[in-house]
């Protein structure tokens with residue numbers, strides 16, 4: 001059960017994932033192989049836990065407060081962990097990277113829906129949306145356009161009400177995707193686009 005064994009196991013899993021989901025990603029074969037190798041370099045077990053992801057993310061962004069970082073990291077983890085079983089597999093990692101780096105508008109909005117559901121109730125409320133945008137602002141990942149928290153909140157407030165015509169205060173996945181895709185102002189402040 002040494003290094004050699006785990007390398008063999010990794011190689012077998014990479015071949016499997018490549019043949020199963022490789023063609024559905026936006027990566028060429030050599031690109032998919034590149035990202036899978038990166039994954040195994042950081043995660044030799046092939047199972048990335050939420051705690052590991054939060055720690056990795058925290059180390060990556062040094063100059064910000066820990067609470068914002070770990071909250072945002074958990075949201076991003078949720079978007080990667082498609083089958084919601086508490087860890088990100090090689091396959092989920094590859095699909096996630098494909099969406100983040102090369103995804104079309106619909107894929108990115110589907111991803112954003114999970115990312116924005118801050119309280120995890122399966123719907124996106126105005127508070128969810130504001131909350132996640134503020135977290136990105138805390139990390140200064142969303143400084144393009146230089147919007148302050150107050151400006152972001154004002155945009156969300158106005159645009160959310162336009163989408164949420166029935167005034168339910170929460171958007172389902174389809175309503176979120178359709179609504180955001182028609183709102184230039186929201187698209188402009190989306191962290192992933």
Ligand SMILES: [Ca+2]
Nearest residue numbers: 081083085087
């Ligand atoms: Ca998973």
Ligand SMILES: [Ca+2]
Nearest residue numbers: 117119121123
């Ligand atoms: Ca929610």
